Amino acid sequence: MKSVALAIEERSPHGIASAISRLITTGDLAPGDRLPTVRDLARDLGVSPATVSHAWQTLAAAGLITSRGRSGSFVRSMPREWMPRRYQGLDGSLEAALDLSRGTPDPALLPRLGPLFASLEVHADTISYQAKPDIPELHDLLRATWPAEVESITVTNGALDGIDRVLATLVRYGDRVLVENPTFPPFLDLLDAYGLEPVGVEMDAEGMLPDAFAAALGTSPSVVLLQTRAHNPTGASLSPERAAQLGRLLARSRTAPHAIVIEDDHSGSISSSPDVTLATTIPERVIHVRSFSKSHGPDLRIGALGGPRTLVDKVVARRLLGPGWTSRTIQSILHGLLTDTRAVAQVEAARETYLQRRLALRAELLDRGIDLPPGDGINAWLPVADERDALVHLAAAGIRVAPGTPFLLGDDVTPHVRVTVGVVPVASASLVAAALAAAAG
Structure with missing residues (x-):
């Protein structure tokens, strides 16, 4: 326990918490390691137990340590195993x-769902397992509000589900995928799950930097995965001019002649930026994915993707062998939310x-x-x-x-x-x- 005390230079609650945090970051304290008792560490440092107790509370609030009652305090183990x-x-x-x-x-x-329930059918029924997966009124509304003319659209269980389905039809183990750096962490977990190699592309307030994008295309990627608006985590939105630049670079690329762009518009309805897509430049190579989770409710689990018919049809066919389709009842709720004036x-x-x-x-x-x-x-x-x-x-x-x-x-x-x-x-x-x-x- 003396070794922990020796690593602490500043003996305020913040100084003690920061020093313990550094020991955890460097691996000197590993998940599951038992920490000194409050009294023992206070004695070694020559401070009051209240000072150490305050530091312990700070570390616990930051998720770095956990208390097990009389057994003492321990470095927190990794989060739940089921989480990527x-x-x-x-x-x-x-x-x-x-x-x-x-x-x-x-x-x-979030908009209230209650007023819409009275208008829904009593039974969540469907006439055929082979019927078209999307209800016509939602399909037509999505097509009318899509950022560019599109050959085919289908409804998915949110944006990440749509991206997952597209990747499953496009990639092979070891393929490279261009992503913004920084990017949404589940994208990287998803690429890991498929055995794909992410290639980070620097960005600014308008999206991927053209020079960095051009250089990254030299790695011969199969996919470009980007966020069009309200980028998570930076909040940046792709400008129309930047979208056109990136589209032209991809169209001219000799090292990525068949690369497909997957666009994630996860915050569309609550975004204040213009709706943008590379499909205005290279429509045959763009899958645009739109989510309604941020705007209408994460638990609805609904989104849509649109693009070339050959690619979208593959996604629809593969889904029929798994979840089948996105609940038409949920589709009806979304259509109501998108058309109800309130x-x-x-x-x-x-x-x-x-x-x-x-x-x-x-x-x-x-x-x-x-x-x-x-x-x-x-x-x-x-x-x-x-x-x-x-x-x-x-x-x-x-x-x-x-x-x-x-x-x-x-x-x-x-x-x-x-x-x-x-x-x-x-x-x-x-x-x-x-x-x-x-x-x-």
């Missing part, structure tokens, strides 16, 4: 006074609320010397001096954010944390910004 590897880094199961780690919409801003107004109000919350927090951070890019959607990408120290600092303030590491490819990157700014009320922006600014430094 990078998802584990986003485990938001711990309590916090203000949880900004989850990347989920504000439940209070529900449409609720989603429009949510979009404006998310925008105002983002602007308010950005303005407060700017007053404290942090220039957060304007961005879009519910997430923001905050640069910090040290990721683990920032997590510990914020946990001590009762705020939980997501670590940046799961979003990143490579080690030579600036530390960040992801903040779900969409759930920060305007009235709380000043207090939250003060805590974020202090942790960033």
Whole structure:
């Protein structure tokens, strides 16, 4: 236990918590290791037990240690086994006074479902297992609101399900896939599951950088996987000009002549940015995926994908051998939400609320010397001096954010944390910004 005390230079609660955090990060303290008792460590450091107890509370709030009652405190083991590897880094199961780690919409801003239930059929029936998977009225509405003319559209169980289905029809083990760096961690878990090699492409506020994209095409990728709006984690949105640039580069590429683009528009209805797609330049090579989870409710589990008929038909055929189709009852609910004037107004109000919350927090951070890019959607990408120290600092303030590491490819990157700014009320922006600014430094 003396070795733990020797690693602690600053003997305040924050200093003790930071030193223990570094020991865990470096592996000097491994998952399951027992920590010194509060009294023993207090005696070794020459501080009061209350000081060590405060540090232990901070580490527990950050998810680094856990208490087992009389058995003592231990370094927290890895999260639940059923959770994919990078998802584990986003485990938001711990309590916090203000949880900004989850990347989920504000439940209070989701449209109400109750008024629609009375209009649904009593029985969730279907006339045939071989019937067309999409209800016609939803299919026609999606086609009318798609960002470009499209040959075929089908409904899926959310965006990630759609991306998974497309990858299953396109890739072979060992293929390369271009992704933004940083990117959504489940994308990387999904690529790992298929034995694919992610190739990170640097980005700015308008999307993948053209020069970096052109260089990455030299690796002969099979797929380009990107987010068109409200990029998770940065909040960046692909500009029409950048989309056209990337499309032209791909069209001219000799090393990726058959690469397909998969576009994830996960926050479409609550995004304030224009609807963009590379399909305006290379329609025969683009699958556009749209989700309604952020805007209409994550538990609806519904999205859609559209693209060349040959590719979409393969997805439909493969799904018939598994889930079959997305519940037509849920499709009817979504169609109702997309056409009901009250529900449409609720989603429009949510979009404006998310925008105002983002602007308010950005303005407060700017007053404290942090220039957060304007961005879009519910997430923001905050640069910090040290990721683990920032997590510990914020946990001590009762705020939980997501670590940046799961979003990143490579080690030579600036530390960040992801903040779900969409759930920060305007009235709380000043207090939250003060805590974020202090942790960033």
